[in-house]
Every structure is written in structure tokens, then in C-alpha cells.
Amino acid sequence: MFRSLNNIIESISTNHKLKKYFIYDQIQLIWLEHIDKTIQSNTQLINFKNNVLIIETSNPLWKTELGLQKDELLAIINKNLKTTKPIKDIRFI
16 A cells, blocks of 8 residues: 555656656756856756757857757766766757
8 A cells, every 4th residue: 555755756767758857857957067067158958858958048159069069968967967868959949
């Protein structure tokens, strides 16, 4: 009848419809812990859909700069992400 909180969270996190929210939360934590503060102050994580992370930049210059760093950012996120399926792309808007 009673289940531990860890069991409840685990069963919710494996629900396909809710799983993307848990992944998105993990990505936000990774972004805060592993990405440079200057980049953080010029970006905002907007959405995560179909294994693609959408990031809004403060201006077109940052969009271009981060587009050049996309592979490095993907590597950092995927290295620290606790899922079996890596993020396949980042789109900057």
C-alpha cells in the first residue's frame, strides 16, 4: 500500500510522457554547473523536444558564436546526462 518516495519518483520518471521533463531538468542543472557563466547570462533554455534542445540567445552574435561551439556544448551535456539516449542537436534562436 505504501511506497517509498524514490519508488514513486522512479515510476513517474519512466513514464514516457513525463520523461522529457526529467531530462529537461537534468539539462538545466548541467547547464548551470558546467557551462561558462558568460554563456549562461546570454542564453535561456527554452524547450526540449524530440531529443533537440532549443536555446534562446540574447542577440544574433551569440547565436553565431554558440553555433560554432555546438559540438562542445553537446559533448558536455551528453557526458553528464543520465539517460541512455544522448541529445542529438541544439538549436539556437
